[in-house]
Amino acid sequence: QKEVEQNSGPLSVPEGAIASLNCTYSDRVSQSFFWYRQYSGKSPELIMSIYSNGDKEDGRFTAQLNKASQYVSLLIRDSQPSDSATYLCAAYNTDKLIFGTGTRLQVFP
Amino acid sequence: EAQVTQNPRYLITVTGKKLTVTCSQNMNHEYMSWYRQDPGLGLRQIYYSMNVEVTDKGDVPEGYKVSRKEKRNFPLILESPSPNQTSLYFCASQNRAKNIQYFGAGTRLSVL
Numbered sequence: 001q002k003e004v005e006q007n008s009g010p011l012s013v014p015e016g017a018i019a020s021l022n023c024t025y026s027d028r029v030s031q032s033f034f035w036y037r038q039y040s041g042k043s044p045e046l047i048m049s050i051y052s053n054g055d056k057e058d059g060r061f062t063a064q065l066n067k068a069s070q071y072v073s074l075l076i077r078d079s080q081p082s083d084s085a086t087y088l089c090a091a092y093n094t095d096k097l098i099f100g101t102g103t104r105l106q107v108f109p
Numbered sequence: 110e111a112q113v114t115q116n117p118r119y120l121i122t123v124t125g126k127k128l129t130v131t132c133s134q135n136m137n138h139e140y141m142s143w144y145r146q147d148p149g150l151g152l153r154q155i156y157y158s159m160n161v162e163v164t165d166k167g168d169v170p171e172g173y174k175v176s177r178k179e180k181r182n183f184p185l186i187l188e189s190p191s192p193n194q195t196s197l198y199f200c201a202s203q204n205r206a207k208n209i210q211y212f213g214a215g216t217r218l219s220v221l
Contacts, residue, residue: 008149032208043199043212044152088152095159096167097142097210101151 001026006089006100013107019076021103023089026070029098033072035063036088038102044088048074079107111136115200115213122190123221130185130216132200140203141183142167142210143175145196152199158183190220 005024013019025033032051036044050056050063050072062075076083086102113134122128134141142157144167154167158177172194174186183202187194200213 034208041215043215045212046209049208092208095140095165096154096157098154099144099152101149 003028003098004100006103009104010106015109019079021074021087024071029091029093034090035074038086081107083107113213115216119217121219125189128187132183134202138202142201143185144199192220195220
């Protein structure tokens with residue numbers, strides 16, 4: 001099993017809907033997780049971090065961590081076309097930050 | 110303004126011609142890292158440095174060298190580039206207290 005795994009998508013949602021992005025991880029990574037957003041041709045930017053079980057909300061974004069099932073998810077409420085991007089899940093293996101391959105999100109008007 | 114600066118942004122070269130991609134950060138971060146990004150493979154770490162004169166291999170270090178002689182700079186060196194090193198490269202520096210990485214704008218390298 002890869003250390004961090006994501007479905008590559010694309011995930012297509014209509015404007016205003018909730019987009020749900022998922023990531024699973026192995027025992028080889030630590031319990032700190034990060035969601036980065038990357039627009040085409042641009043560099044990744046951090047949008048959420050989560051360290052403990054449960055939910056963490058920031059504006060339209062909610063990160064959810066379930067350690068028992070080893071998955072972390074990102075919910076985007078009221079999705080906008082400007083949210084169309086690739087979303088990268090990441091976690092640490094000792095001092096190395098390991099990224100998933102990313103899920104492409106498309107929000108259509 | 111806090112930033113990570115990479116140069117050049119675009120580079121076309123030929124097999125075997127040594128090149129250096131520079132990376133500089135102004136946030137006084139101790140941790141810096143280089144990644145390459147390829148379609149279907151995502152971001153993969155090449156090398157990282159936890160402080161001056163301390164560097165370690167990431168997941169794909171073959172064919173690359175790095176140095177960390179001062180805190181702000183972390184250049185990536187390709188001694189003899191090959192076509193399989195054609196990729197999009199990102200430098201990043203990290204706030205260790207918050208475990209947040211800040212990325213440069215990227216360098217698109219083509220090796221012919």
